[in-house]
Amino acid sequence: MALHPHRALFALDPERAHGTALAALARWDALGAPLAGAMPRLETRVAGLRFPNPVGLAAGLDKDARAAGGLFALGFGAVEVGTLTPLPQAGNPRPRLFRLVEDRAIVNRMGFNNGGLRAGVARAAAARRRGGMLGINVGANKDAADRVADYVAGVAAAAPVADYVTINVSSPNTPGLRDLQEGPALADLLARCAAARGATPLFLKVAPDLTPAQVDGIARAVIEARTDALIVGNTTVSRPPLRARDAGEAGGLSGAPLRTLASERLRDFRVATGGALPLVAVGGIDGGAEAYARIRAGASLVQIYSALIYEGPGLARRTVAQLAALLARDGFADVAAAVGTQR
Numbered sequence: 519m520a521l522h523p524h525r526a527l528f529a530l531d532p533e534r535a536h537g538t539a540l541a542a543l544a545r546w547d548a549l550g551a552p553l554a555g556a557m558p559r560l561e562t563r564v565a566g567l568r569f570p571n572p573v574g575l576a577a578g579l580d581k582d583a584r585a586a587g588g589l590f591a592l593g594f595g596a597v598e599v600g601t602l603t604p605l606p607q608a609g610n611p612r613p614r615l616f617r618l619v620e621d622r623a624i625v626n627r628m629g630f631n632n633g634g635l636r637a638g639v640a641r642a643a644a645a646r647r648r649g650g651m652l653g654i655n656v657g658a659n660k661d662a663a664d665r666v667a668d669y670v671a672g673v674a675a676a677a678p679v680a681d682y683v684t685i686n687v688s689s690p691n692t693p694g695l696r697d698l699q700e701g702p703a704l705a706d707l708l709a710r711c712a713a714a715r716g717a718t719p720l721f722l723k724v725a726p727d728l729t730p731a732q733v734d735g736i737a738r739a740v741i742e743a744r745t746d747a748l749i750v751g752n753t754t755v756s757r758p759p760l761r762a763r764d765a766g767e768a769g770g771l772s773g774a775p776l777r778t779l780a781s782e783r784l785r786d787f788r789v790a791t792g793g794a795l796p797l798v799a800v801g802g803i804d805g806g807a808e809a810y811a812r813i814r815a816g817a818s819l820v821q822i823y824s825a826l827i828y829e830g831p832g833l834a835r836r837t838v839a840q841l842a843a844l845l846a847r848d849g850f851a852d853v854a855a856a857v858g859t860q861r
Contacts, residue, residue: 532615532624540580543588557842560595562853564796564818565719565746567681570649571595571838572853573809576800576821577655577684577723581632586645586652593834598821599642600655601686604671606634607659610691614769617827618762622804623776624824626753627769629691630657635675643679654680655723660692666707673711677718685711688725688752690770699724700735708743719746726751726776726783726801733783737790748791749798749821750784773824777802781815788816793858804829806840813841813853814860 560571574596575589583599590597609631616625632638635656642654656672658665669685676683685707687698698707711720722745724736740748753770760775780801787797799817803809804825812820826833850856 531613532617536579536615540585543580543585543592546585546588546591557838559842559845559852560838562818565682565721567651567719569595569651569819571841572813572817572819573834573837573841574598574651574653574798574819574821575834576823577601577653577686578626578628579823579826582638583642583645583654586642587648590646590648590650592831593838594650594822595838596651596653596681596819596821597645597647598653598655598684599645600632600638600653600684601630601657601689602632602635602638602654602672602676603630603657603659604635604662604668605659606637607631616764616767616769618760618765618771618773619828620761621765621773621775622825622828623760623762623771623773624827625764625767625769625771627691627767629660630689635672639675639679642676651681652679653682653684653721655684655686657686657689658692658695665695665698666703666710669707670710670714673720674714677715680718682719682721682746683715684721684723684749686723686752688723690725690727690753690755696725696727699728700732704736704739705743708739708745712743712745721745721747721749721798723749724751726754726779727756728783728786730786733786733790737787741791741794745795747796747798747818748787749800750787750817751780751800754779754801772801773828774802774804777808781812784812784815784817788858803837805833806837806844809837809841810844810856811860813856814858816858818853818857 577598610629654676658668796818798819799812800821
C-alpha cells in the first residue's frame with residue numbers, strides 16, 4: 519500500500535503499491551535518519567513500557583516485519599507488526615485490497631496473509647527500534663483445529679522478542695474469528711495466552727462492531743484476566759455513506775469514515791472499564807487534532823494506518839509535533855495528564 523499519494527504509486531494495483539512502499543521503507547532503515555526528534559512532553563508509560571510518544575503504527579501494514587526499522591525511522595513511538603499466524607498462509611483471493619480515494623478510506627479482505635510466525639518473529643528480532651516500542655500482533659490460521667492453541671503458540675514465540683504482544687480477535691476476514699471476543703471463549707483465550715506470555719505485556723485487539731452487552735463483557739474479561747491494554751479497534755464491516763466506486767466491496771472498512779464509530783467505541787470502553795486499564799485508540803486518526811481528541815476521550819496511546827496512504831510518510835512526525843503543541847496549549851505537562859479529561 520502506498521505511503522503517499524504519488525501518482526505513480528496510486529496508478530499501481532493497491533497490493534503491488536503496498537509491496538513497493540514496504541521495500542522503500544526497508545531501504546530507509548539502512549539509509550535514513552529518524553524524521554522525528556525526542557519530545558519529553560510526549561513520553562508516556564503504558565503497561566510498564568516507556569513510549570517516546572503515544573503515536574503508533576497499527577498492525578497490518580508490515581505483516582511480516584520486513585520494514586519495521588524504516589517505520590520506526592518515520593517517528594512512530596511504537597510499531598506493531600503482523601498479524602502473524604503459526605503457519606504461513608496465502609490469505610484470500612485477489613483482488614482483496616481497495617482504495618476509496620474519494621472517501622479517504624480503504625477496504626480490505628486480506629485474510630491474515632503472512633509468511634508465518636517463525637520467519638516474522640526472526641525479522642522482528644533484528645529490527646532497529648530507534649527507541650520505540652515493538653509490538654507483535656498474532657492470530658490463528660484459518661483452518662486451525664484449535665484456534666486458541668494457535669494464539670498461545672503465537673504469544674509464546676513473540677513474547678521473548680516483542681515489547682508487547684497483541685492478540686488479534688477482531689479481523690472480519692477470517693470466518694468465525696470474532697466469536698472469540700465473547701463469553702467463556704474469550705476468558706479461556708486470555709487465560710491461556712497469559713500463561714504463555716511470561717513477563718511481556720499482553721494487549722487484546724477488539725472490533726468496533728460491538729453491542730453494549732459485548733463491550734461490557736469484554737471489559738469484565740480483560741480486567742479479570744489482568745490484560746495489560748485494550749486496542750479499540752479494527753476495521754468495520756458496517757458501511758456509512760460512501761462515494762467511491764468500490765465502497766460495496768466485501769471486507770473491513772478503515773480510514774476517515776471509521777472515525778465516528780471508533781470514537782464512540784473508545785468512549786464506551788472508557789466507561790465500561792472505568793479507567794482500570796489503558797486503552798489504545800485506532801480508526802480514522804489522521805493527525806494531531808484527532809489523536810488529541812482520542813487521548814482526551816480516554817486513550818493512553820493511538821495508532822495510525824490508513825491515513826498514511828493519503829497523508830504521506832511525514833504523518834507520524836506531523837502528528838507528534840501537533841500533539842505536543844496541543845498539550846502545551848491546554849497546560850498538560852504530559853500525555854497521561856490529558857487522558858480521559860474530555861467527557
